[in-house]
Amino acid sequence: DTGVSQNPRHKITKRGQNVTFRCDPISEHNRLYWYRQTLGQGPEFLTYFQNEAQLEKSRLLSDRFSAERPKGSFSTLEIQRTEQGDSAMYLCASSSSGQGKIISAFFGQGTRLTVV
């Protein structure tokens, strides 16, 4: 297993365009998280899935953001009508849960979005 994989690594887009990022978690992990990290700050939680169900969304996730995990495997994060304030590193993490225990989250290398 090669860990959590995110694509693309970098994305430059014009304001107003739509973008989609993909995350492939560690295969046996049932939980998948999205975070956003801006320069000089720690990552901020956006949303998470357990299997295919999206269980929580942060207030940071405006109506322009949507995330899916259709078969409980990979996930996509789409941003519609991008704004310059969306420029950030988008991080994906996965972990597993069961029997009341949660395994520590492993992170991908992130997708850096620049909106021009």
Added chain:
Amino acid sequence: GNSVTQMEGPVTLSEEAFLTINCTYTATGYPSLFWYVQYPGEGLQLLLKATKADDKGSNKGFEATYRKETTSFHLEKGSVQVSDSAVYFCALSDKGTGKLIFGQGTTLQVKP
């Protein structure tokens, strides 16, 4: 709500110096506590963790003890190396959802 506060950086040390990076938290209940490290150009890596009060997490010479009475999880290393230069993030985890709340990060620069 839950939050994490880290000492501001950058922290600049000479090789073999002693390192402390302070971290305090505010949380309801008893979260798990973590230190993650981000080396230049790389993703976040789990450095160590502690899941209950008085637990000590350790890895690669780094240590941190979960102190409930002071709501702290300070990171320490006895002798830093140039290769330890990175950004260090303290975080707490909601035990139900597993979502992480991070501090703002502390940049460590170690000079030879």
